[in-house]
Amino acid sequence: MDEARLRRELREAGQAHQPDHARMLARVERGLSAPPPSRATRARAPRPRGAARRWPAAVAVAAAVAGVVGLGGLAVTTLDGDRPGAPAAVAPAPTGPDGPRPAAPGPSARAAGTVDPGSNRWWAQSDLALTTASDVSGLTVEIRVARTPGVANTGHWCTRPAEDFTVTVTEEPRTLVYRWVLKRGRTVPVGPHTFAAQYNHAEGVRDASADAYTVTLTGPDGGRTTLRGGFGRP
Template sequence: MHEPDQDRTTALLSRWLHEEATRHQPDRDRIWSRVETAMRPPEPRPARRHRRAWSVTATATATAAIAAVTSLTVADRADVLPSLPLAGQGTTGASAPPSRAAAPGRQQTREPTTAPTRPTPGPKVTVRASLSPNNSRYWAENRLTLHVHRPLKSLQVTIQVARTGTLAPAGAWSSLPASDHRPQTRTTRTAVIYHWTLHAGRTLRPGTYTFAAQYTPGPGHRPAADTYTVTTPTPITGHF
């Protein structure tokens, strides 16, 4: 473009701008409205408000869910774990588990109860046979010592001394009261028999009693051949 044309264009543009500026009048109310609007503090965005409310709701929901899970976990463990006594509370007095009832249609059997057995009583009398330490070829004595363990209503004691050669009776005695028994001695061809009988209606109390048969031994006498019988009324027999 040549220089004269450029100057002409500039002049036309300047005139057009001047005419437009003269014709234009600013709208003051609109300008001040825009200024006041610009000066106001910005209102919170709805999106942010909704997002914040959602965050609060989500936090509350998560907290409730955690509390529910914790509650269920504690409840499940309470079903599994055994119940423990409180502090200071012992186990004494705790109720025992209920006994299992018998199944329907099935008869419950009981173990047979046996009556307690009574101890077998021991013997009423124990007997010990002995010879006097003073025995000689001129005089001898066979002794019976009775240990009475229970009261006796009847008692008979017999000592038989076998006869050999010139053996003969030389007396007899007993520790029983004379009023409670009757002594008796008799001689046969083969033995001298000494006999004591408790009177009827008398009771021999527990204790130790002695019965002795005295004799003069003959040649060849052996005390092992002498015998005794104690009847209470069960007979007890033996040799010296």
């Protein structure tokens, strides 16, 4: 049979055929859900003679029929990388020609907390000594005094101009929090600075081991440094 006659007969058969989409889909689903044969089964299964020679012809005929009849909405399930739940490819984060820009280093500084030697059996002062080795354009100092028996705020001070800071004292359930925040547009120069929190307490030698401080410094270029520590026992 020549190729032209074969195509004509296939076209006529396709035009007269009404595909049963439900049966076609069911057959595809059964084929996909069937477990693959084991390696031993594949090794024992005899291979029909001439299968390799008939396969290209079968593919050509099937393609021709599909082109004439069409699949008409048949769902196709893809496998491997396109299967549902398969990990999607992740594009690398965009970078500039010189790579990510490193963060600016924060201001150089050191701090130490102590209980002032002038404290007594009913009153105490926690001193935070801060030394800056570079200019500071942003500063937050926080002293947290544990609320041991009798602790109550009696005042605060610092060696920097008082008008440069917004100062608050907050009573939390377990802590008395003293906070100094440098106002916008103000700066702290290089040198030593002291911040002090004052409070009453129950009579006796108060244990300051639960007291703590946090200092956050910001430089003119946006770099940030954070210092933390405690006050220990008097």
